[in-house]
Structures are given as structure tokens and as C-alpha cells.
Amino acid sequence: MNQTVLSVSGITKTFPGVRALDDVSFDIRAGEVHALVGENGAGKSTLMKVLAGLYKPDSGEIVHRGEAVRLTSPLEARNRGILLIHQELSLSPELSAAENIYLGAWPTNRLGVLDKRKLRADAQAALDALGCDFGATARVGTLSIARQQMVEIARAQAFNANLVIFDEPTASLTEGEKVQLFQTIERLRAAGVGIVYISHKMDEIFEITDRITVLRDGAVQGTVETRDTGIAEITRMMIGRDLDSYFHRARADFGAxxxxxxxxxxxxxxxxxxxxxxxxxxxxxxxxxxxxxxxxxxxxxxxxxxxxxxxxxxxxxxxxxxxxxxxxxxxxxxxxxxxxxxxxxxxxxxxxxxxxxxxxxxxxxxxxxxxxxxxxxxxxxxxxxxxxxxxxxxxxxxxxxxxxxxxxxxxxxxxxxxxxxxxxxxxxxxxxxxxxxxxxxxxxxxxxxxxxxxxxxxxxxxxxxxxxxxxxxxxxxxxxxxxxxxxxxxxxxxxxxxxxxxxxx
Structure with a gap:
């Protein structure tokens, strides 16, 4: 985990009336799971959209695998091996798993006609590598949320991704499906892929990540090794204060x-x-x-x-x-x-x-x-x-x-x-x-x-x-x-x- 896959320095992004990112510096290493945490509105999604080519920063530098780059579109980011898996999955339910995996990059023959055989074979190889229990021809709209998520992850396999960003990936998963997701993340980590993991669930953060970076009000509050910190410290960094009592229960004074x-x-x-x-x-x-x-x-x-x-x-x-x-x-x-x-x-x-x-x-x-x-x-x-x-x-x-x-x-x-x-x-x-x-x-x-x-x-x-x-x-x-x-x-x-x-x- 010493090789840096991607780093950003001095990234600033402003929307009308809001500075979403303020001089952000951040890096991801090969083979690590790096958590990005912060309150809603802290700038996590904006930073990830910059990395995925959806937003152009106002200033700052992005270095990918040792090369300074300008990511002008999601397609360019994907071609470089950077893949963002959104919380709301970006799939076409009426298309097959294969068609979704290679959406925007369907293989063609010499005449420019879709090569269906190659499309299905390549997609099936990507699904098999992830241990999926459904085929490339399955219509995505018939799959469960967990299986649809695997279709998104299969894109990382198909395009030889070196950086995968997961945005709240377990929000709609059962406990069993979450275990399968974590096993998939471990496969990607073992293959040297850098993982950015965004979640509000602290138990997940401390279970699977190596480092944690905290954002507050668009600025980095610090990066720490997961094994060297705890929930109390991360919470203080996130909200700028201690939570004296995380839960609040009303006094037991019942009426009719x-x-x-x-x-x-x-x-x-x-x-x-x-x-x-x-x-x-x-x-x-x-x-x-x-x-x-x-x-x-x-x-x-x-x-x-x-x-x-x-x-x-x-x-x-x-x-x-x-x-x-x-x-x-x-x-x-x-x-x-x-x-x-x-x-x-x-x-x-x-x-x-x-x-x-x-x-x-x-x-x-x-x-x-x-x-x-x-x-x-x-x-x-x-x-x-x-x-x-x-x-x-x-x-x-x-x-x-x-x-x-x-x-x-x-x-x-x-x-x-x-x-x-x-x-x-x-x-x-x-x-x-x-x-x-x-x-x-x-x-x-x-x-x-x-x-x-x-x-x-x-x-x-x-x-x-x-x-x-x-x-x-x-x-x-x-x-x-x-x-x-x-x-x-x-x-x-x-x-x-x-x-x-x-x-x-």
C-alpha cells in the first residue's frame, strides 16, 4: 500500500453561494480501503464527483498514477480506471447486465456493428471474476439491489479499474448482502485496487478501512490510520465538538x-x-x-x-x-x-x-x-x-x-x-x-x-x-x-x- 494511485492538492470548488471544497488535499494508495467521512454537506460527494470527472474544480491539481491530469468527463475517468459507484445506482433497468457493464463502450466488429457475442463473453468473464450468481444476459430490472450493485462493480473488473469509489454502498443491503459486498471489496483490494469508501455507518468504517479522512465544511480536518483512532475522535473531527449523548430518549410521561x-x-x-x-x-x-x-x-x-x-x-x-x-x-x-x-x-x-x-x-x-x-x-x-x-x-x-x-x-x-x-x-x-x-x-x-x-x-x-x-x-x-x-x-x-x-x- 505504498504506491499512490491518485492524489489531489489544493482542490477548490464553489457553487453559487456555497464553497463546497476549500483547498482539499487527499490521496489514495493501491490496495487500501480509504474512508471519507463527514456530515451531510461536508463536501464528500463533491470531491468524489471531481475525481470521477463529473465536476471540474475551480483550482487545484489531480495526479493519477504519477501524471497530472484534467478529468473532463466520467468517460475519461473510466478510461483511466477511475470508477464511481453511486448510492443511487446508475443503471438502465431494461438493458441486460452485459449491456449495462459496457454502456457507452459496446464492442463492435469491423463494420461498426455491435458484437453481441464478445459483449456477452467479456461481461460474463467480469461477473464470474466477482463470483456473481447471475448471467450476463439477465435483465437488470429483474435483479435485486445487491445484484444490481454487483453489475456496477463488474464495470471495475471489465475496465481494469485502479480506483473504485463506493458512495454509501450498504444503504439498501441486507446483512448477508453486506457480507458479500465486503468480500468483493477485499478481492479488489487484494488485486491492488485503491478503494474510497463513503459511509455514515461507523461500524463499517472501522471494520474494513485502513485510513480515514474527515471533511468538515468543505475542508480536510485530518487523515488518520483506522487502527490508531476511535469513534469519539472521528466524531469530534466531523462535527467540531463532543457528542455528550448520542441518543436522546424522552422522559416516560405517557397520556391516553x-x-x-x-x-x-x-x-x-x-x-x-x-x-x-x-x-x-x-x-x-x-x-x-x-x-x-x-x-x-x-x-x-x-x-x-x-x-x-x-x-x-x-x-x-x-x-x-x-x-x-x-x-x-x-x-x-x-x-x-x-x-x-x-x-x-x-x-x-x-x-x-x-x-x-x-x-x-x-x-x-x-x-x-x-x-x-x-x-x-x-x-x-x-x-x-x-x-x-x-x-x-x-x-x-x-x-x-x-x-x-x-x-x-x-x-x-x-x-x-x-x-x-x-x-x-x-x-x-x-x-x-x-x-x-x-x-x-x-x-x-x-x-x-x-x-x-x-x-x-x-x-x-x-x-x-x-x-x-x-x-x-x-x-x-x-x-x-x-x-x-x-x-x-x-x-x-x-x-x-x-x-x-x-x-x-
């Missing part, structure tokens, strides 16, 4: 029952699900991917129609609502995918906040922009949202700030129940802590809160009570001293429901 469901069933997704949540209580839902957690809350909110079950809202039995009715009676659902389900990316923050509540901000069917701006300003300050103004498209914001706009959208309607599905997925440690504090604040204001999280420390840290789910069924209910990692793991690992312990200590 807000929501109760009994025998909730949707064929093929979940069955016989029963639970309740009270005013001022945070109920955690934990389970493995595919356990049915998101489907349950979507049914409560009216996105899905149940096959069976009863719903009680604030002490009275009621019919399962449609989404519009759910919003009117005081339910709020922050969905798992903020970009696909939670935001209109081309709109500004003002419009995103008020979109589900047009009746509250209109008079004679004319929108009252002054009222909208007042709400925007209130939640911008309350949630510490970093944006240049109410009209800035949310697509230009970091993941943490996008998530805060999704929260603001629902909080402005003053709901009685807030359902948060993976509220901190893909955001940095500082923003996570702020959202944990917000969850506690909502509960202390008397709201009922349901939190779905795949991160066990998070669901244990913010919840008063945890419901575990496995294969569409309730597998256990834990509170007080019974809320331990071991109990949750055992509950989701067995099919038989665990004994219920419902009283909060």
Missing part, C-alpha cells in the same frame, strides 16, 4: 392511548399484528429487511388496504382511513425513501413543506405565499436546515437537510401521531443526533411516535418500548430492562412469537 391496532393482516405481507402507542411514548419497530414493518404503518396510514383487523384512534374504533383522511385526523408518515416518496426534488423547501396541506395555506383557491414563507422560516430555524432560501430545489441539498424538510412538512400540520420510517438512513452522525433529539422533543410535547429503524442501537436508544417483527408477525415486545440487543436479536431470529413484556419500567 393514541393508536391501537388489533389483528391487522395483509395477505403475503403481515398477519395478526397488534400493538398500541400512547401520548408521549416512542414505540420502536425493529426487524430484518422484509419483516413487514413498513407495510404495517403504510396500511395504518391508508396507503394499503388491510384484509383484516381493527383500528382504534384516540379511544374510538374507526375505519381504516385513506391517506387524506389520515392526515386530517392527525397522522403523519415520514417514509423510508425521502427522494422517491417524501419530496418533490425539483421544488423548493417552501413548496415541499406546504404541499400536503394546501387547504391550510390557500384562500379562495389562491396560495398565500406570505404564510408559506412564514412556515418555511419557522422550521428552517427550528430544525437548523441549511439552505440558501425557500426556492432552492431540495435536490441540491444534503441528505440530512432533505430529511429535515420531510419532517417539517408533517410537523407544520401539528399531528397527534408521527410515524418515522428509517428517519436517519443515509445521513451523518451530527444530523442523526439532531433527529434523535427532535424525536424526544415530539414525545415530550405529548405526541405519539412510532420509529422504524434497522439500526439496533438507534431503536434501543430512542424508544420507550420496542416491538420486534419477523416474517410478517410480531416476534416480541420489550421494555425497561428487557430492551437489550441480545433479546432483540433472539426475537427476530426465531419464528415463534416471544413473550410480551409491555410495561415500561
Amino acid at each position: 392511548e393514541t393508536l391501537r391496532v388489533e389483528g391487522l393482516t395483509k395477505a403475503g405481507l403481515f398477519r395478526d399484528v397488534s400493538f398500541s402507542v400512547r401520548e408521549g411514548e416512542v414505540l420502536g419497530l425493529y426487524g430484518l429487511v422484509g419483516a413487514g414493518r413498513s407495510e404495517v404503518v403504510e396500511t395504518i396510514f391508508g396507503i394499503r388496504k388491510p384484509d383484516a383487523g381493527r383500528l382504534f384512534w384516540r379511544g374510538e374504533e374507526t375505519a381504516f382511513p385513506k391517506p387524506r383522511k389520515a392526515i386530517e385526523i392527525g397522522m403523519a408518515l415520514v417514509p423510508e425513501s425521502r427522494k422517491e416518496q417524501g419530496l418533490i426534488l425539483g421544488m423548493g423547501g417552501r413548496q415541499n413543506i406546504t404541499l400536503p396541506h394546501l387547504r391550510l395555506f390557500s384562500r379562495l383557491r389562491v396560495m398565500q405565499e406570505r404564510q408559506e414563507r412564514a412556515v418555511f422560516d419557522r422550521y428552517r430555524e427550528r430544525l437548523s436546515i441549511k439552505t440558501t432560501g425557500p426556492e432552492q430545489p431540495v435536490s441540491l441539498l444534503s441528505g440530512g437537510n432533505q430529511q429535515k424538510f420531510v419532517l417539517a412538512k408533517w410537523l407544520c400540520a401539528e399531528p397527534k401521531l408521527v410515524i418515522l420510517d428509517e428517519p436517519t438512513r443515509g445521513i451523518d452522525v451530527g444530523s442523526k443526533s439532531a433527529i434523535h433529539e427532535l424525536i424526544a422533543g415530539l414525545a415530550e410535547q405529548g405526541l405519539a411516535v412510532i420509529v422504524i429503524s434497522s439500526e439496533m442501537p438507534e431503536v434501543l436508544g430512542v424508544s420507550h418500548r420496542v416491538l420486534t417483527m419477523s416474517e410478517g408477525r410480531v416476534a416480541g415486545e420489550f421494555s425497561g430492562d428487557s430492551m437489550t440487543e441480545q433479546n432483540l436479536i433472539e426475537a427476530v431470529s426465531r419464528q415463534a412469537p416471544a413473550a410480551v413484556e409491555s410495561e415500561v419500567a
Whole structure:
């Protein structure tokens, strides 16, 4: 790991009103996994897009394998062996794996006609080298997220990449798929490929990386050997302060029952699900991917129609609502995918906040922009949202700030129940802590809160009570001293429901 694959020095990149990168210097060695960490908006993605030829820096130098280069396009970067694997995969679902691997560089014969045989053979060789269990002719749209990711990685194999950048690669993977990804990264490392690994998951950073570089506000705060540091030091470098308490749990002061469901069933997704949540209580839902957690809350909110079950809202039995009715009676659902389900990316923050509540901000069917701006300003300050103004498209914001706009959208309607599905997925440690504090604040204001999280420390840290789910069924209910990692793991690992312990200590 002594040979430097790529280095940058003095890289600066400015967008209107924002200096995204400020005199950044950074290097990657052959055969190392180098973590790049920082809060959302710290400049990680901008730096990687500079390295991948998507952005041109305003100043600074890039040296690749000993040669000063100007990367003017992703194709040029790829031809030099530099490959960026985005968090949102850049694949064409209707094309085959082979066609995606060589997209933009399909082999042709002497007449300039696509050589399908060579395309498939070369792609299959790349897939086989990575140990993939699907063929080059498979249509990408039929593959799982993990297999689609392997198609992206196969590009590195096919084009003899010497530098591969992974941007939040495990965000949508199961634990088993994550293990396969790490094995693939190890193969690339053993072959002398330099790896840049961007992730907000500290356990992954400390498991597979050799060095860690920290960015804050577009500037490098330092580079350290992974074995010589710890989470506390990296956190201080990331946010400029200690996190006295990473998790925030509201005081246990519960009121009347807000929501109760009994025998909730949707064929093929979940069955016989029963639970309740009270005013001022945070109920955690934990389970493995595919356990049915998101489907349950979507049914409560009216996105899905149940096959069976009863719903009680604030002490009275009621019919399962449609989404519009759910919003009117005081339910709020922050969905798992903020970009696909939670935001209109081309709109500004003002419009995103008020979109589900047009009746509250209109008079004679004319929108009252002054009222909208007042709400925007209130939640911008309350949630510490970093944006240049109410009209800035949310697509230009970091993941943490996008998530805060999704929260603001629902909080402005003053709901009685807030359902948060993976509220901190893909955001940095500082923003996570702020959202944990917000969850506690909502509960202390008397709201009922349901939190779905795949991160066990998070669901244990913010919840008063945890419901575990496995294969569409309730597998256990834990509170007080019974809320331990071991109990949750055992509950989701067995099919038989665990004994219920419902009283909060």
C-alpha cells in the first residue's frame, strides 16, 4: 500500500453561494480501503464527483498514477480506471447486465456493428471474476439491489479499474448482502485496487478501512490510520465538538392511548399484528429487511388496504382511513425513501413543506405565499436546515437537510401521531443526533411516535418500548430492562412469537 494511485492538492470548488471544497488535499494508495467521512454537506460527494470527472474544480491539481491530469468527463475517468459507484445506482433497468457493464463502450466488429457475442463473453468473464450468481444476459430490472450493485462493480473488473469509489454502498443491503459486498471489496483490494469508501455507518468504517479522512465544511480536518483512532475522535473531527449523548430518549410521561391496532393482516405481507402507542411514548419497530414493518404503518396510514383487523384512534374504533383522511385526523408518515416518496426534488423547501396541506395555506383557491414563507422560516430555524432560501430545489441539498424538510412538512400540520420510517438512513452522525433529539422533543410535547429503524442501537436508544417483527408477525415486545440487543436479536431470529413484556419500567 505504498504506491499512490491518485492524489489531489489544493482542490477548490464553489457553487453559487456555497464553497463546497476549500483547498482539499487527499490521496489514495493501491490496495487500501480509504474512508471519507463527514456530515451531510461536508463536501464528500463533491470531491468524489471531481475525481470521477463529473465536476471540474475551480483550482487545484489531480495526479493519477504519477501524471497530472484534467478529468473532463466520467468517460475519461473510466478510461483511466477511475470508477464511481453511486448510492443511487446508475443503471438502465431494461438493458441486460452485459449491456449495462459496457454502456457507452459496446464492442463492435469491423463494420461498426455491435458484437453481441464478445459483449456477452467479456461481461460474463467480469461477473464470474466477482463470483456473481447471475448471467450476463439477465435483465437488470429483474435483479435485486445487491445484484444490481454487483453489475456496477463488474464495470471495475471489465475496465481494469485502479480506483473504485463506493458512495454509501450498504444503504439498501441486507446483512448477508453486506457480507458479500465486503468480500468483493477485499478481492479488489487484494488485486491492488485503491478503494474510497463513503459511509455514515461507523461500524463499517472501522471494520474494513485502513485510513480515514474527515471533511468538515468543505475542508480536510485530518487523515488518520483506522487502527490508531476511535469513534469519539472521528466524531469530534466531523462535527467540531463532543457528542455528550448520542441518543436522546424522552422522559416516560405517557397520556391516553393514541393508536391501537388489533389483528391487522395483509395477505403475503403481515398477519395478526397488534400493538398500541400512547401520548408521549416512542414505540420502536425493529426487524430484518422484509419483516413487514413498513407495510404495517403504510396500511395504518391508508396507503394499503388491510384484509383484516381493527383500528382504534384516540379511544374510538374507526375505519381504516385513506391517506387524506389520515392526515386530517392527525397522522403523519415520514417514509423510508425521502427522494422517491417524501419530496418533490425539483421544488423548493417552501413548496415541499406546504404541499400536503394546501387547504391550510390557500384562500379562495389562491396560495398565500406570505404564510408559506412564514412556515418555511419557522422550521428552517427550528430544525437548523441549511439552505440558501425557500426556492432552492431540495435536490441540491444534503441528505440530512432533505430529511429535515420531510419532517417539517408533517410537523407544520401539528399531528397527534408521527410515524418515522428509517428517519436517519443515509445521513451523518451530527444530523442523526439532531433527529434523535427532535424525536424526544415530539414525545415530550405529548405526541405519539412510532420509529422504524434497522439500526439496533438507534431503536434501543430512542424508544420507550420496542416491538420486534419477523416474517410478517410480531416476534416480541420489550421494555425497561428487557430492551437489550441480545433479546432483540433472539426475537427476530426465531419464528415463534416471544413473550410480551409491555410495561415500561
